[in-house]
Amino acid sequence: MNFFLEVLIGGLLSGVMYALVALGFVMIYKASGVFNFAQGAMVYLAALSVVGCMEKGAPLWLAIILAFAIMTAFGIATEKFVLRKLVNQPPIALFMATIGLAFFIEGLAPMIFGSEPRALELGIVDEPIPWILDNWNMVISKFDLVASGVAAVLVATLALFFQYTRIGRALRAVADDHQAALSIGIPLQHIWAIVWGVAGFVALVAGMMWGARNGVQFALTFTALKALPVLILGGFTSVPGAIVGGLIIGASEKLAEIYIPPVMQDLFGGNFGGIEGWFPYVLALLFLLVRPEGLFGEKHIDRV
Amino acid sequence: MIKNFKPALSAVALSLAVLSQGAVAAEEQFFPIPGYRVGPYGANGQAFYGGFIDYLNYVNLKEKGVNGVTLTYEECETEYNNAKGVECYERMKSKAAKSSGPIHTMSTGISYALIDKSAQDKLPLAMMGYGRTDAVDGSVFPYAFPLVTTYQMQASAIVKFLKDKAAGDLKGKKIVYLYHDSAYGKEAIIALEAESRLNKFDLVQIPVAHPGNEQGAQWLKIRQEKPDYVIFWGWGVMNQTALKAAQKVGFPRDKMIGSWWTGSEEDVVPAGDAAKGYMAATWNVAGKTVPVIADIEKTVYGAGKGNLQDTSKLGTILYNRGVSAAVLSVEAIRKAQEKYGKGKAMSGEQVRWALENLNINDARLKALGATDLLPEIKTSCDNHEGSGKVKIQQWDGAKWVPVSSWIEGNKALIHPLFQASAKQYAKEKGITPRDCSKEK
Numbered sequence: 001m002n003f004f005l006e007v008l009i010g011g012l013l014s015g016v017m018y019a020l021v022a023l024g025f026v027m028i029y030k031a032s033g034v035f036n037f038a039q040g041a042m043v044y045l046a047a048l049s050v051v052g053c054m055e056k057g058a059p060l061w062l063a064i065i066l067a068f069a070i071m072t073a074f075g076i077a078t079e080k081f082v083l084r085k086l087v088n089q090p091p092i093a094l095f096m097a098t099i100g101l102a103f104f105i106e107g108l109a110p111m112i113f114g115s116e117p118r119a120l121e122l123g124i125v126d127e128p129i130p131w132i133l134d135n136w137n138m139v140i141s142k143f144d145l146v147a148s149g150v151a152a153v154l155v156a157t158l159a160l161f162f163q164y165t166r167i168g169r170a171l172r173a174v175a176d177d178h179q180a181a182l183s184i185g186i187p188l189q190h191i192w193a194i195v196w197g198v199a200g201f202v203a204l205v206a207g208m209m210w211g212a213r214n215g216v217q218f219a220l221t222f223t224a225l226k227a228l229p230v231l232i233l234g235g236f237t238s239v240p241g242a243i244v245g246g247l248i249i250g251a252s253e254k255l256a257e258i259y260i261p262p263v264m265q266d267l268f269g270g271n272f273g274g275i276e277g278w279f280p281y282v283l284a285l286l287f288l289l290v291r292p293e294g295l296f297g298e299k300h301i302d303r304v
Numbered sequence: 305m306i307k308n309f310k311p312a313l314s315a316v317a318l319s320l321a322v323l324s325q326g327a328v329a330a331e332e333q334f335f336p337i338p339g340y341r342v343g344p345y346g347a348n349g350q351a352f353y354g355g356f357i358d359y360l361n362y363v364n365l366k367e368k369g370v371n372g373v374t375l376t377y378e379e380c381e382t383e384y385n386n387a388k389g390v391e392c393y394e395r396m397k398s399k400a401a402k403s404s405g406p407i408h409t410m411s412t413g414i415s416y417a418l419i420d421k422s423a424q425d426k427l428p429l430a431m432m433g434y435g436r437t438d439a440v441d442g443s444v445f446p447y448a449f450p451l452v453t454t455y456q457m458q459a460s461a462i463v464k465f466l467k468d469k470a471a472g473d474l475k476g477k478k479i480v481y482l483y484h485d486s487a488y489g490k491e492a493i494i495a496l497e498a499e500s501r502l503n504k505f506d507l508v509q510i511p512v513a514h515p516g517n518e519q520g521a522q523w524l525k526i527r528q529e530k531p532d533y534v535i536f537w538g539w540g541v542m543n544q545t546a547l548k549a550a551q552k553v554g555f556p557r558d559k560m561i562g563s564w565w566t567g568s569e570e571d572v573v574p575a576g577d578a579a580k581g582y583m584a585a586t587w588n589v590a591g592k593t594v595p596v597i598a599d600i601e602k603t604v605y606g607a608g609k610g611n612l613q614d615t616s617k618l619g620t621i622l623y624n625r626g627v628s629a630a631v632l633s634v635e636a637i638r639k640a641q642e643k644y645g646k647g648k649a650m651s652g653e654q655v656r657w658a659l660e661n662l663n664i665n666d667a668r669l670k671a672l673g674a675t676d677l678l679p680e681i682k683t684s685c686d687n688h689e690g691s692g693k694v695k696i697q698q699w700d701g702a703k704w705v706p707v708s709s710w711i712e713g714n715k716a717l718i719h720p721l722f723q724a725s726a727k728q729y730a731k732e733k734g735i736t737p738r739d740c741s742k743e744k
Contacts, residue, residue, distance in 0.1 A: 003528055010520045107342065114614070116347040117544065117574040126552050126578070133554070139527065141552045213548060214517050215574025218344045219541030222515045257521035274485035276521060277513025 006138045007254050013144035015230075015250020016151045017213070020206040022227040022234065022242040023154065024199045029236045030162065031171040031195035032083075033091055037098040040224025041105035042200060046071050047207030047216045051120055052113035060122070064204070071200030079193040087188060088178055106221060117217035126213065147209050151243065154205060158198075159239045171195055175237070229280035233287050235297025244295055249280045331649045333370065333637055335360065335377040335405035336427075338392035338414065343383035345540060347570050348622055352410055353379065354612040355626025356633075361609050362600045363634055370637050371646045375405075382414060389414030390421075397425050403649035406430035406449065406633045406659060412488050415448075420733075423447040427652040428636075428659055432629050433458075433564055433587065437491060440719065441726035442660060442688045443737035447652075449659050449688045451632060452587050452681065453713070455488075455563070456495035456721065457692035459535070460713030462561055462585055463499040465696050466533055474505040480526050482546065483537035485511035492537055492563070498717050516542025523549040536562040543571040544579075551578035558583065561696065568621040572699045580701040585694040588628045588677045590704045592619035595673030597627060621704060628677040635664055635672075660685055660743070679710050685740035692718075 021043060028036040036042075049067035050060075058066060082097050126143040133139060162168040174181045174191050182188050207216075210223050226249075234245025253276040260279075264272035287294075337356070340349035360375040369375055378399065380392030389409055400407075406428045409415050415435035422429040423446065431439065431450045439448035453461075467474050481496055483489030493509065500507040508529055510522050516538060523546075526534060534555065538546055543566045550557060558581035562571075567584025592598050597619055604610050605618075617623050640650040640658035650658070662683045669675050676695075683690035692715055696708040730737050 007521065007524055010524055014518060014520050117570050119574045119576045121576060126548055128552060128554055139553050214541055215544040217541060217574060219515050219517055222517055254521040258525060271509055271511065274511030274513040
């Protein structure tokens with residue numbers, strides 16, 4: 001039972017890390033109805049900007065500010081040079097543009113900051129908390145707890161931003177219908193620039209947490225793979241959905257990795273481990289059969 | 305005036321013709337390099353191919369090539385992508401038809417994709433520490449060379465190292481094999497299972513799904529298993545993630561021992577303090593204290609002809625490995641010239657013969673300034689590996705430090721596995737194996 005709880009809690013904490021990446025997708029989708037294929041690359045760019053600035057001599061706090069400035073400038077440039085010409089184009093055109101953007105970032109970022117994997121020290125040790133280990137014999141990492149706290153603050157801030165600010169309401173209006181939003185005077189270009197800037201900030205937070213955990217390297221772009229089933233489960237438009245989806249995916253993949261392979265081995269022989277790469281997708285697809293819009297996604301109703 | 309102009313023009317034309325003939329006659333040994341410097345594993349490729357090319361230039365600068373034959377090369381970017389690797393090979397093979405050094409792809413996937421093609425085109429494919437390991441049996445794979453050592457012999461050598469640490473007895477011990485769930489990770493299983501049966505230790509296999517940036521479940525399982533050692537077969541981000549995850553569950557890093565693809569600076573530096581004490585196998589040491597590495601820095605970089613922009617990579621594990629691959633390749637050219645004619649460019653077929661008849665002993669390595677960059681190597685038709693030895697190194701937080709002498713895997717146990725696999729391959733492909741007793 002103790003081991004089960006340890007796996008469950010470990011999974012939930014991992015799920016928070018997935019949710020951090022998923023939030024960036026939600027931001028863009030919520031404001032523009034576009035699935036941003038470049039989100040993983042943005043996470044990479046943001047983390048690389050931090051370590052790149054630190055290597056040039058900037059202290060951590062300044063490196064974070066500079067990286068945020070880079071991500072904001074990137075957001076504005078994306079709106080100006082990529083998205084502006086695509087207003088009112090089918091979503092697939094915008095999606096394709098983000099694919100191009102992803103490859104562009106993946107090529108450009110290492111050219112500027114170098115491609116060798118680097119450490120990012122945030123001053124939070126990724127070690128078990130001794131008191132929990134001694135009293136409960138469970139491994140709970142300080143780093144994971146801090147990441148959870150960061151994610152909670154981020155989610156609360158974004159939820160309030162979308163719900164209670166004028167910009168947040170404008171973002172939602174733009175997502176519903178570009179043309180209609182323009183017709184009532186919402187400045188689409190500004191809104192898109194803001195949302196890409198905010199998505200850049202989310203990418204920065206995710207990049208720093210993942211970078212501190214596994215090192216800053218090209219593989220940060222793969223974090224997007226962990227966010228996709230979270231989005232399917234939580235819904236593409238819901239900030240709380242990203243968190244709940246992340247928790248479900250994190251916990252279920254860890255439990256599956258521990259408990260399913262031995263059963264399969266007993267039944268069929270051979271080695272059935274390493275299933276956490278695809279198990280979350282199967283879970284998400286099964287979930288789609290029951291609730292296609294995701295847990296917290298908006299139900300899409302068209303007039304006939 | 306016009307009268308005088310005509311003979312002058314003829315003289316100039318004649319001179320140009322002679323000069324151009326001379327240029328054609330100057331022998332050049334071509335090295336096709338389908339490598340990678342960008343993409344997910346670009347950092348690894350930069351160091352390896354930087355070292356490889358620096359050594360070719362070093363031989364050109366120091367000795368004016370091999371017996372006067374200038375070493376030339378062409379790089380083609382594969383991004384560690386199989387399709388691009390094949391495309392690069394196809395693009396360069398016509399140029400390699402006249403003369404070709406061994407082709408190093410630094411990718412098991414690309415090697416698999418090229419293994420049949422290179423045999424048809426008679427171009428030697430080197431797979432140092434990667435690739436199709438049953439190609440050790442040259443009777444079935446005449447053009448493929450898994451030189452120095454293979455995954456299976458490496459795994460066997462690691463078990464030998466652990467056995468020595470356990471006072472010569474692993475009976476009743478528990479070893480976890482944590483591996484990248486891919487062909488690369490699975491290669492060593494057959495050897496570890498054989499070692500487990502022989503040495504009576506308990507082997508627990510735990511796969512990690514690609515890319516391996518999340519290993520929470522695996523390390524909780526390891527914590528539950530309480531193994532004596534973890535043998536670790538990672539790649540890319542999986543390596544740093546494993547070291548960090550080991551720290552998270554409190555598993556001692558000095559009981560973790562990895563393959564050579566988990567033992568470069570790129571693998572441990574991003575993990576910070578979590579990597580301290582971790583061990584890994586290698587066939588080449590790090591550092592600029594190796595004479596040839598120091599001399600490359602002096603000769604090649606001193607002349608402003610270094611291949612690396614970032615000179616901090618000089619002397620790193622992967623840079624030195626690139627140099628070790630080039631040393632072996634150039635020695636093969638030398639060997640081929642001894643048989644087929646000094647001062648001539650060698651064809652892929654001639655270099656293949658040389659790779660199959662290498663005999664590089666410690667004295668020769670010392671003469672090359674390459675002691676500890678390679679173990680002694682002696683190849684043959686039925687042994688395209690030629691050594692099977694590794695050293696174990698330990699990360700002290702700042703650098704890799706060798707902690708063992710050369711350790712050879714259990715050849716009597718492992719090589720029959722290669723032969724059985726190669727025999728099966730020959731049967732499937734309808735290949736009639738060569739009679740190695742007639743190959744000299």
